Structure formats: structure tokens, C-alpha cells
Amino acid sequence: MSFQPVKFYQTGTYTVGNRLLAPDARSVQAGELRSNSINSGHRACQGCGEALGARYAIDAAMAESNNQLIAVNATGCLEVFSTPYPESSWQVPWIHSLFGNAPAVATGVAAAMKVKGKNNVRVVAQGGDGGTTDIGFGCLSGMFERNDDVLYICYDNEAYMNTGVQRSSATPPTARTATTMPVGPEPGNVFGQGKNVPEIAMAHGIPYVATATVADLRDLEYKVRKAMKMHGARYIQIFVPCPLGWGSASHDTIRLARLAKETGMFPVFEAEHGEVTGVLKIRNKQPIEDYLKPQKRFAHLFGKHAHPEMVAHLQAIADRNIRKYGLLDEEKAHG
Amino acid sequence: MLKQIEGSKAVAEAIALCRPEVICAYPISPQTHIVEALGEMVKAGDLTPCEFINVESEFAAMSVAIGSSAAGARSYTATASQGLLFMVEAVYNAAGLGLPIVMTVANRAIGAPINIWNDHSDSLSQRDSGWMQLFAETNQEAVDLHIQAFKLAEELSMPIMVCMDGFILTHAFERVDIPTQEQVDGYLPPFDPRQMLDPAEPVSIGAMVGPEAFMEVKYLAHAKQMQALELIPQLAAEFKQQFGRDSGGLVRTYRADDAETMIVAMGSVLGTVKDTVDELREQGHKIGVLGIISYRPFPLKEVRAALVNCKRFVVLEKSLAVGMGGIVATDVRMAVSGTGLKGYTAIAGLGGRNITKASLHKLFLEAEQEQLPPVTFVDLDWDVVNKQLEREKQNRHSGPIAENILYDKGMSSSAKFG
Numbered sequence: 001m002s003f004q005p006v007k008f009y010q011t012g013t014y015t016v017g018n019r020l021l022a023p024d025a026r027s028v029q030a031g032e033l034r035s036n037s038i039n040s041g042h043r044a045c046q047g048c049g050e051a052l053g054a055r056y057a058i059d060a061a062m063a064e065s066n067n068q069l070i071a072v073n074a075t076g077c078l079e080v081f082s083t084p085y086p087e088s089s090w091q092v093p094w095i096h097s098l099f100g101n102a103p104a105v106a107t108g109v110a111a112a113m114k115v116k117g118k119n120n121v122r123v124v125a126q127g128g129d130g131g132t133t134d135i136g137f138g139c140l141s142g143m144f145e146r147n148d149d150v151l152y153i154c155y156d157n158e159a160y161m162n163t164g165v166q167r168s169s170a171t172p173p174t175a176r177t178a179t180t181m182p183v184g185p186e187p188g189n190v191f192g193q194g195k196n197v198p199e200i201a202m203a204h205g206i207p208y209v210a211t212a213t214v215a216d217l218r219d220l221e222y223k224v225r226k227a228m229k230m231h232g233a234r235y236i237q238i239f240v241p242c243p244l245g246w247g248s249a250s251h252d253t254i255r256l257a258r259l260a261k262e263t264g265m266f267p268v269f270e271a272e273h274g275e276v277t278g279v280l281k282i283r284n285k286q287p288i289e290d291y292l293k294p295q296k297r298f299a300h301l302f303g304k305h306a307h308p309e310m311v312a313h314l315q316a317i318a319d320r321n322i323r324k325y326g327l328l329d330e331e332k333a334h335g
Numbered sequence: 336m337l338k339q340i341e342g343s344k345a346v347a348e349a350i351a352l353c354r355p356e357v358i359c360a361y362p363i364s365p366q367t368h369i370v371e372a373l374g375e376m377v378k379a380g381d382l383t384p385c386e387f388i389n390v391e392s393e394f395a396a397m398s399v400a401i402g403s404s405a406a407g408a409r410s411y412t413a414t415a416s417q418g419l420l421f422m423v424e425a426v427y428n429a430a431g432l433g434l435p436i437v438m439t440v441a442n443r444a445i446g447a448p449i450n451i452w453n454d455h456s457d458s459l460s461q462r463d464s465g466w467m468q469l470f471a472e473t474n475q476e477a478v479d480l481h482i483q484a485f486k487l488a489e490e491l492s493m494p495i496m497v498c499m500d501g502f503i504l505t506h507a508f509e510r511v512d513i514p515t516q517e518q519v520d521g522y523l524p525p526f527d528p529r530q531m532l533d534p535a536e537p538v539s540i541g542a543m544v545g546p547e548a549f550m551e552v553k554y555l556a557h558a559k560q561m562q563a564l565e566l567i568p569q570l571a572a573e574f575k576q577q578f579g580r581d582s583g584g585l586v587r588t589y590r591a592d593d594a595e596t597m598i599v600a601m602g603s604v605l606g607t608v609k610d611t612v613d614e615l616r617e618q619g620h621k622i623g624v625l626g627i628i629s630y631r632p633f634p635l636k637e638v639r640a641a642l643v644n645c646k647r648f649v650v651l652e653k654s655l656a657v658g659m660g661g662i663v664a665t666d667v668r669m670a671v672s673g674t675g676l677k678g679y680t681a682i683a684g685l686g687g688r689n690i691t692k693a694s695l696h697k698l699f700l701e702a703e704q705e706q707l708p709p710v711t712f713v714d715l716d717w718d719v720v721n722k723q724l725e726r727e728k729q730n731r732h733s734g735p736i737a738e739n740i741l742y743d744k745g746m747s748s749s750a751k752f753g
Contacts, residue, residue, distance in 0.1 A: 068534045072402065073541075085542035093532040095405050096541030097428050101398035104390065108357060108402020108410070109532060111386040115356040115408055121534055139398060142391030 028063045028221050035062040035091060042089040043081040047250025049240030050078055050155040052214045057153050060221040064228035065122040070109050074102035074127030074136055077162040100135035102127050103143035106150040126153040129170035130160040133197045144204035147232040157242035165245040169195045174310050175297045182300035191313060201235040202274045210270035213239040215258035219280055223270060239266045247296020259291040264318035267325040282327045288315040336513050342474040342504045343368030345511040349478040351382045352519040353485045355411040357403035358387045359396035363418040364451045365501035366441035370413055393418040397425035404434040405540055407531040415501055416443035419457045430465025435488035443501040444686040448737035452687020453501040454653040459662050465556045467495040467563055468631040470601040474504050474511050479582035483570050485523055491559045492529045500603040514578055522577045560632035567629055585634035587626040588641050590616060594623030596703045597648040599667050601627045604690050611695040638670035647677040649702045653684040660710040683713035719743045
């Protein structure tokens, strides 16, 4: 899977650059020629996982396309915090149309490039989980099944953060949101709902589907660059913690992203034409509590009125992910 | 070249002559034949370079057109009725972004009750969306307006709907003069966009705009339509020079010079209206016609000038502002405000109900005698309406309205025939 010449155990954003490596072994983000596709000065919250994810992803896409890139953005945090005009953070041609139509707008841009013979210009569409898994899902599925030449990136922070933290179909069970309040006998979001869009994307048989987190920069960059080498519909879902919506410390964004992967809550894998071709193995499996406890959205599961049965249920979900995707090496799984 | 051709096919040929680069297709009656014909041309290689995209909904159709237009490609789609409503969010967005998309609206009623036949409710519901709207009277005019529409839209960088009556025009075979490629190329220059997504010159399009600038952006959309009021007659004149026939413009009058009663209408019903007026003229009635071609922008000045010398007017419209009366009539009354002219609203032909010469004859004579109520529902079956109203009065659980009406209609026709 992703190639990492030196195995850093990254502990925070300070080390992701790997600036100590030889220039050709550096990540895009650590390279001197990185495009700074989203410039500083935007209005994202401190510790915003989405800003980080978008910066990593679009810089990698820029590098792979030789800066011949057009970005389409769904309505959402990323759109709002990046373009309070006359300020714009975007160093790429960028268009925002609506909440639910980014995949279709991207299809249109790609069609225009094709008809104009600008085959070197590539198209990326991006949105949050609400814009992707809910309101934009029809357009996303249409873009997938037509196999339009678009890389769609979903920045998944598991709720509608821009409107004030409401539940989306990517919100995990038990999580507190403004529309799944931590009250009643089964507080927070319910079990048995939600959709797994990476798997639904795979069911379309599109050339490439991958998941990634902002904790694994090299893996993220590798997947974006790999996707950009391909044509047709491609989908990457990037796990991006949201300090505001999750009630987590802004310095914990990378840690939580890593814990989501290390617990098995967010399986990190890639798939081609509907078949899983690689997974990012768990290095050091962690109990689900370690992931849940630093987040206030899960606070009602612990403490005086704890819900150990719900925590156990979440652990079972993580364990099923581990089994299903083979996230643990054999000896670790049994040892 | 003169052809005996279906309206939809004629429009498809006209669109192809305009060299569209991206066409978004989603089926909905009665526009479907247009995109079908275009799809065949693209597939056969007769229309190239052009991307023909089978989208999954009208919302996607307009969204794809937004993307392709913003990326500098001449973009076209067609829709009707529920399809237009399904894409409304993107319709407003295209106008707000100032993208010169051309869309045919094969005018059709809006449900519920579901109904595939013609009236003007669909595009009129989008009158405030920022799109221009031109209404064709004939299939020849539909062809000609599309050619003018691309030029108008791209000149102003604003989108435009060319509205043609569903079935009545789209499915009618009649003689249409299809221009040559050379003629159209001589009239319509290649698309030279005012704004474009281009890695060589990166711009952000679609930024958040707060109270400090929103009104100015909206006003500019209005200002563009005011410019269109100047541009539309100019483009029609240029069109005449190039193609040798009158087509388009803001309004058109017929036998209006000494008319005391004027009939105002849009679209294909103008044919029936003119025939009726011809007959009434023969009988000595001083009656004339004002056809509105440009509904948005609405030509207040031209409408006023056409009506100011009459004594009364009837706005005959295939649309209904529920809870108020007429939609077009409101605009016409605005145009003649202060003149003291007597104005009547006649709602007719909703959901494809035939507008017959006999009904118009009666309507126009009553108007001439100033015996019409302010709002008339032409050929409304009052028996059925009153029966349902009575049913609702008698029974709290009176059931679904449309189904009751159909039942009552069935009973009365079976009584008639049985």
C-alpha cells in the first residue's frame, strides 16, 4: 500500500512534513513546490480537520496534475470559511454552486474540458459528509454510474457542522448532535442507521474508491495522487475531526483521526473497480473508549449515567470493521 | 430549407446549428423529443464537438450545465413542468452566477393533480429567477428564438428560457424554414465567456456574499434584463437581416390600430386569438391583439404603448396565481397603471383544456360589452366545482379532490352517453 521510507510515528502536525528527508522523498506538503492551494487567512476553526484534509488533498492533486486543476465545492464549512469575498483562499480555479450538486457541476466542468480538448485539465469536486452522503447523494451516484472523469473528495466529520452540528447519515451511533440529543434512555444517535458511502461507491464499480484520515498524510497523498493518475469516477472519503462539533480539543484533531483508524472505527482502505485492494493496518490496536472519551459528543456514554452497553456496541462495530477489512495482522489479531 | 417537421425536431436542428458544446438530457414530456434528436445527432457524429450527458435528474441537468457553462462551454438543456420545478434551486443559481445557459421549456402544467398537457404554469413560476423568458407563437418562431437566445444570453452573460407550448407546438408537424449552418454562423459568434474556470487564470466563482454586496449583485441581474429590453429588438432586427424574416422582438400587435378592445396573450394560443379576431373584425368589431414574446424582461413600455389607445383589454392567460387571479395580467395592469383602462383577466386552457374559437368569441364579445367579471375562468365546469364544494360542506371526510372531480365528470359523461 502506501510507501513510507522512514517509519515515523507521527504525533502531531509538526512531523507530517518530514522535512528531514531528501527532497524527492518528501511528502507534497513538505515539498518546496507545494501549491498552497488553500492559502492561510481562511476562517476555519482552530484545529479544523477539514481545512487540513482539503489542503493536503488539493495540494496533492495539484502536484499530480501539474497544477492543471479545477475544483468544485459543495456548500458547507469548507466553502464558507474559504471564500468570504473579496478574500478567497483558493489558489485554483474554484466554483461553488449549491449544497447538493457539486458532483454534477464537476461533471459539467469535466465535459467542458473534454469538448475543448483540454485533456490535461483535471477536475476535483469536494464537500462535507452532509453534502455528500445526504443532499448531494443523487448527483454523486449519477456521476459515479456515468463514470464521469471526476475525483470526488468527501471530508467526513460525521455531521452538519456548518449549520450547527446536526446529524447526517455519516453520524455514528450514540453521538450527540443538535438533532440527536443525549437525552432519554438511549441518548445520542441511534444504532442501525446511516450509510457507508465508500462501500456504496464501490458498488458502482468505479475505478477507485479510498478512505483516508488526516493523521496519515503520506497515505492520504498517495491515494489522491493515485486517484489523479486514473480517469473516470473516483471517490476518496477523508476522516476529518471537528473540534467544534465533536467537543474535542483543537490540538487533538490528528490524535483522534489516528485513534479512529487504530480502533477500527474508521477503516482505512482502497478499492479498484469494486474490489478492496489494500488496507492500512492497525499498528497498535486501541480500545474504543480511548477514541470516545476525548470527545464531548460521547460524554453521555461515561460518568455517572454511563452506558457501557452502548460502548460495547460501538466496540463490536469497530471489531466487525477489523474482521471485515482485515485491519490487524494475523499475529496481532490472535495475540 | 423548408421542411415539414415536428416542432421538437425543428428545435433540435436549430440547437445543433448553434453548435452547443454540452447538452444535458433528462426525459420529461413534452420536451423529450428535442433531446432525443440531439442525442442521435451527437451519437452519429453529426454534431461535434459536443458532449451529450444523460443525467439522473433535472436538478443534475441544470447543475451539469452550470459546470460546463462556467468552464466556458456553450451549454443547453430542455425541460418542462415538474422537471423545471425539480431543478429550481439550480435555475436560480445559474442566473445568480450569470451563466448564459439556454434552456427550452416545453410548457406544461404543474401537478398535483399530475397532468402532462400544456399551460404556462411551469416557466411562469420561475419569473423571478433571473432567467429571461421568450415565448414562441409558432414552431418557426421557436426555431428562430433559440438562435437569438444564444446570442442574447451570451451577450448579457445571463441564462434564458425559450418557452414553447408543450404538445401544441412540440408535437405539431408544420412547415418550418430551417436555416443553413452558414446563416447561423454568420449571426451567432462563438461563445466568448465573460468569466471562466481556467487554471491559467484561476478565479473563485460562487463566493459567499453578505449584506454589504448582495443587493448590488441582485440589482445587476435586473439591470441586465433592462439591457435586454434594448437588445432583444436589436437582435430581432439583425436576425431579419441575416435570415430574411421577422421573428422575436418584445411584443407584436395584430389589427390593433383602431382597436377598442385588445386581447393580450402569449404563445401558440395567439393563433386562435387572431382567427377569432379576424372573424369579429369581419363583423365590424374593433378588436385587436397584443402578443407578448418577451415575458422576462417584461416590456412595460411597449405593452403600455400597444394598449394606451384602446378602451379595454383582456389578458388571456394559461396560468393562475392561486388566491389572486392572473399572473401575466398583473404585469399588464402594471404597464397601463394610471391610464384608467378597463382590464379583464381570463384564465384559460389550464392543464391542456382546449381554448376554442367559440369560447373566445363569447369571451371577447362580453369584454367588449364590459360584462365580464374582473377574473373569468374560461369554460370552467361550475356544476362539478359546486358539487365538490357542497360535498366538502356536507362531509368532513370528503376525500381526495381530484378523484372526486373525476368521479363526478365520469358520472355526468356516462349520464350523457349512457
